[in-house]
Amino acid sequence: MKKLTFLLLITGLFVLPGCKDYVDEYVTYTVNEPVFMSASEFRSAVDMEGPKPIEKQGKIVFYDEYLYISQPEKGIHIIDNRNPSDPRNIAFIELLGNADMHVRDNMLYADSYVDLVWFDINDPAKPVLKGRKEEVFPEALPLTENGFGIDYDKFADRGNKVVVGWKTVERKELVRNYKPRWWSWGGVTEDAMYNFSAKADGGSVGVVGSMSRFAIYQDNLYTVMNNMLGIFDLSGETPVKTGEDIYVGFSVETIFSYKNCMFMGTPTGMIIYSLEDPLKPERQSMITHVFGCDPVVVENDIAYVTVRSGTFCGQDANELIVVDVSDVKKPQHIVTYNMKNPKGLGIDNGTLFVCDDGLRVFNAENPSAIMYKDNILAHFKDIDGFDVIPFNNVLMMIAEDGIYQYDYTDVKNIRRLSRLPIGK
Template identity: 40%
Template structure:
């Protein structure tokens, strides 16, 4: 009987605590970011080619010839043979500590490993070789998860460890305690007075004999005419919170949390600023097609207070970009264009397809809901899309997209 009474008390207390945590006025769900670290030794020896692995957290997607490369955030790159899009197969996993981006030219793959640039010969996909490593040539290359509401630092600070990224999870917290933390941070900041073909989320871009890699503040430039031996050139300061890079002809288009910056690369080793289009603070990739740029803004959380949306920008006068029209979105990420179609990944709200033949008026064509979408690459013959640890491939028809295959990456 005593045991029964004790169990009843435990259940009652648990119920009270559960009810209290369900109180929407007292508790709320927050995105909490914790640092991911590895030892210095592990970082120095953190590049290797191994057998295929389950994916932990899918990142950016890159297509080269008959292969697809999918970033596993901060861990490396999954290599997939896509000779048959209806039945893609895993080939290998390139283990690269702290990796988030790659780019490929003539069978040489360039990848970031935090501040280092790794060069890998992939001419024999079954025997890929690491041919070079440039140390400390990338700066400010650890991307903070701006969607997070709270950052926990208790596991960070050991000088023998290296920060490679962040893990973001949803946790229920006391609203009062979180608000107090925000207030403390604001006061502290005031006191310190701190001032191939990739998708639209790419931070690496190869143009002719140059690799451009953007970090939070700068364009890092590498001359790669000797593919195995990149030459680190002078960086170009480009502002704050740079997130993505896109190229059209002699111009680079940089997406930042405050706007789109345009640089002229007629002199490829010395990009020169042309103009900018400013918008409210939000996470921001950009793609360009002819005289128009398309920008998705993902507001909320750390990305900013701006409402989410899709902006259509006139760049016919490259020195004076102008907003033509905006469309509401829910939580947009990457986007892509092909012919008269615009593809927008709207996060957990799926893939949205528009007819853009009458820019700036976009006509909704299709909405693939019930899936989470992150980024797309419109290929010549079919569409690649990554989202929620799944690789989707669609074929184009005269009126719609038809699913070719979906490959679970876990």
């Protein structure tokens, strides 16, 4: 009787007249198609030039009294900052696809889309290109700012080319949508008919801002791109990639070196890796928060994390999160403070600087009392700050319209020293 019922069911499935399991329809959508440049043209487009106006804010590095400012995807501006009251724009490195950089022993290391490039900066006004490692960041892509998806199929077929931009195109495609059915798409089998409940078993180093994706510890450069951690040995004349990239996941956005650990900011939390063996980082822990953009800095075993909302950052949370990381295996949340829309941050000897509603400065000696009235040291409004570097009583802040510098020798009387314009 069981076999007879099965045969009748099978017969019925194939004799139903005009029964279609799908619907065909046209859909229209917008997508970013890659714009390619030949690898040879891309890699020859490096030039050392005189000073150029800074057109857009980017990442920042401070080294030996000079500031290095990335202009996203265009190159690196070099600023003589020996007198913070009168900084001077002295040189520009044209470097397509640059976003991040770091400095060690008078060598500037920078990304150029898929490549790592390095320059001798013994004379910062006359940087010298020293070398390039090709295809070490194979998934690096230009920024998209329109919210549309990316045509990854065309990107995957790039061959000996580099993606240097995007063009927005509208497409119309025929899509087949299958109707749901109660049988398995793997085929109608006797087991499937009768066993619905079956289950399967199963040296001298620069200071970077908090938004950096480059960090240096001992002789190694650590880079985070998307979900991967790369390590380069800098002990010789030429950087050497130490092995395969390490999958860390969670779309890591920033990396901060503290003691023998790396603190990584992700859209969903802070990850801590131990560098007890610098070439074999080991994950220690992760502390999660609501979805949002996330840089982190650490001082005296206290981590400060900002979370902000925004087009590409997730939810509506805008917070400063304070975490005790004295035990990196078991970080402990201390307190969360509401913010307006915080971005980069920095801390120096208990003074905390946050790019939020301008620039806000706090006494953070007692992390649980940062927002007490007496601990709010200053608030400079009407500035769209992006990131900061506090160093030797001078705060360097990059904002949408300029590089601002402040003297915080007296934290109760912080004063502005200068502003170097950005943009038109």
